[in-house]
Amino acid sequence: MRATLMYSAGDVRVVDVPEPTIQEPTDAIIRVTYACVCGSDLHPYHDLEDTPEGRHMGHEAIGVIEQIGPDVTTLDVGDTVIVPFAWSDGTCAFCRDGITTSCVHGGFFDGAPSATQAEKLRIPYADGTAVAIPAGTDEALMPSLLTLSDVYLTGYHAAIRGGVEAGKAVAVIGDGAVGLSAVLAAKQLGAEIIILMGRHTARTDLGREFGATHVIAERGEEGIAKVLELTGGEGAHVVLEAVGHMPAYEQAYGIVRPGGVISRVGVPQYEDAAVGFASLFGKNATLTGGPATVRAYLEAAIPQVIDGTIEPGKVFDRELPLDEIAEAYRLMDAREALKVLIRL
Amino acid sequence: MRATLMYSAGDVRVVDVPEPTIQEPTDAIIRVTYACVCGSDLHPYHDLEDTPEGRHMGHEAIGVIEQIGPDVTTLDVGDTVIVPFAWSDGTCAFCRDGITTSCVHGGFFDGAPSATQAEKLRIPYADGTAVAIPAGTDEALMPSLLTLSDVYLTGYHAAIRGGVEAGKAVAVIGDGAVGLSAVLAAKQLGAEIIILMGRHTARTDLGREFGATHVIAERGEEGIAKVLELTGGEGAHVVLEAVGHMPAYEQAYGIVRPGGVISRVGVPQYEDAAVGFASLFGKNATLTGGPATVRAYLEAAIPQVIDGTIEPGKVFDRELPLDEIAEAYRLMDAREALKVLIRL
Incomplete structure (x- = not known):
């Protein structure tokens, strides 16, 4: 599959990598349909040291579930889900407090072996991490729903x-x-x-x-x-x-x-x-x-986008295909774009 | 009158100074009946530079009102009052927020021209600053009430x-x-x-x-x-x-x-x-x-001391007369005393 890797400051490339696979019974695999570039992606874009193996980029995504592990109970193949920028088990003491970014089994997609600026994504602790968007949701709402991965929340x-x-x-x-x-x-x-x-x-x-x-x-x-x-x-x-x-x-x-x-x-x-x-x-x-506890807010925020209360997707002022994501980084770094949507 | 002045690190003396007088129509003058030494008094005790004119010490007091300015309306001569470590007008935006230590007319007794380790004290903005203790309150409660000047609150x-x-x-x-x-x-x-x-x-x-x-x-x-x-x-x-x-x-x-x-x-x-x-x-x-907004808590705390809910005065493990206050500093600095009550 195609995925975005960064090899050093300013060097972003879309390359072929192996598809992610189910590693744990709580995993899900999605086909990414929307991703984007975050202001925080510009930090490594400015100062990443030489990384010959490449750093997998991206931590915001919407996608369709293609596979679930045997322990996933709340999500099904075919569901369209929003993926927060951090995964979390949904059951530990800190998740129950709503501090999902401090989950004892948690982690950040940014720089992980499977990140979101790619055709497919492995979601650890899928039940705790991802939230399904109601079937039949208007495609025009997807940019706003994508902001619930990170930026709006x-x-x-x-x-x-x-x-x-x-x-x-x-x-x-x-x-x-x-x-x-x-x-x-x-x-x-x-x-x-x-x-x-x-x-x-x-x-x-x-x-x-x-x-x-x-x-x-x-x-x-x-x-x-x-x-x-x-x-x-x-x-x-x-x-x-x-x-x-x-x-x-x-x-x-x-x-x-x-x-x-x-x-x-x-x-x-x-x-x-x-x-x-x-x-x-x-x-x-x-x-x-601190890091936004996006997962704790997701269920309440999705209906606000669907009913039109908020339209946070207006922050996207450009759209590019995955293969042109290097240009998205350049545009945002040059402040020629506020935020670039990647539609896959 | 007798007052405590510090002239340099470790040099605390009780000396004769002029009595404070009403300077503003919102002032009150009290005869101090209880004062004490605060842990924060030990900071200048460790590092005060040579101060030939002396620094007036003390910011915790109970006393009896001897004089009030013409604009003081809530306090009377003869009232026994608790004086917080900071004065405040009680009417500005920050006082109304309860952040009395940020009062636009406020200040700290510590180091002011009239401070509390002395026989008499001038209280600026007396209505906003001091709170009367009910007449007839048991003298045995005074140490606990004194902690409402600062330490307990x-x-x-x-x-x-x-x-x-x-x-x-x-x-x-x-x-x-x-x-x-x-x-x-x-x-x-x-x-x-x-x-x-x-x-x-x-x-x-x-x-x-x-x-x-x-x-x-x-x-x-x-x-x-x-x-x-x-x-x-x-x-x-x-x-x-x-x-x-x-x-x-x-x-x-x-x-x-x-x-x-x-x-x-x-x-x-x-x-x-x-x-x-x-x-x-x-x-x-x-x-x-930050600095405790003592004044905002005083009215609610006084009854808790009087009805015996709390006995914060237990922090006083020694008592000395004003003339021996230098010994009180020494005892606290040497950790031979936790907190010394000065009874006048």
Whole structure:
């Protein structure tokens, strides 16, 4: 089958590899029908060391089940399923808590031996991991359903962990697909003020469509001053940080209101950061977030897409076939595309 | 009047200074009847630079009102009041949020021109700051009521911000007076398992009396392993960090359960710390806490002391007159006393 492998920074190729097979009785194999490229795929695209054997890429997928292991009970051959970016057994203590990304048997498709930017995918712990889309669902909804693999529910996770609720002033740092998803999620949760911090007009325009009430293009001290001005000097109750770089973190603690929450979903490209009296502690600010527990939100989110409540698939502004996925990476890296859908 | 001033590390003296006077119409002046020494007073005791004019010490007090400014409406001359370690106007947006330590007109008694280890104290924004104890309250309850100035409600703040509730496994790092108060608060909030990490038996014994179900003397990796063992490998839902030094922080993220909360009330003696994928982010751990919003909890806590629900004053294991307060600092610094009550 055809699969996307990365061999070094910038070197993405679609090559022939063996098809995945059932390894464990809890596995399923799907024929991938939709995949996409994630902002986080650009991290190895920038800095992957030489990897002669290639790194299997992709962690977002919709597909049709072709085979199930003997212990799979909730899914059938022929079902169309959404696959979260992490697999999880659905039964361990952390899964029962809803922290599915910490599953004791869990793992991430990104870089695993079978990843999603490929014709077929092996899903470990299929019952715990994948969720079926109702038969007969309109094909036009698939891009939005695909965002439930990761990007929309990552924005939603930021908003949930941040405690967004009616009446709150929310600031979203980052106008990438996750930041825009966070805007949409904040709107769904009833935020009164949604300030989107970003400076790419095409993107911030979609942010306004998703519910942003204000857009601030300035960064750093200027950006902080603008948010404070907009909030009567008080700051944002909740800051959704969808970037992962240090300047975004510094901006976050600069604009969070005393007693407020910074919720991060941009994978931190740093380990240490300011958390002392001058940044978080002095104003009783809370820092939360982490890998989105997509699986815990999936059942509730699918009907919202199907009934038209949300249309998160608008983050896809380009579409390419699998064989042209290297161009998808290039477009996203050059910011010529926000997010590229791969239709197989 | 007599007041406690510190002139350099280790140099604490009780000297004659002018009495405080009403400066603003919202001020009150009290005759201090109870004060004490706080663990945080030991920070300048260790590292205060030469301060020829002296630094006024103390931020915990009970006293009797001698004078009120013309705008004070809720307190009267003769009232016995509890004074939180920070003053606050009670009316700004942050006070209304309950984040009284971020009051726009607020400040900390510690190091202010009128501090509490003295015969008299000026209370700014007296209506917003001080709360009267019911007339006729048993004098024997005063030590416990004094802990509502800071130490008990600082432990309580840790537990509240950490989301301690029935059924949770809570770990408390630090067996100082704040740590022990955090144990007592966690017990009040219904925690099922309360693991106290500390190694001074006299203190951990009081911790057990306050509600600790387990005591772990080990620190670092060994301490982390013990907590994981006690919690079936899962970690603590809530970690209350009552120390403020980096090893305690590192211990905290080592023992927190995925999706759990680290709540800090030990004033961080560091600014930067680990918050990336390997520490907080990867397991969706939340970091919260800050200066205790004592004032927001006072009205509810006073009746709990008066009706005997809690007896937080047990943290006082020594008592000295004001003129011997230097000895109180020495005793606490040498860990010969847990916390020293100063009765005036």
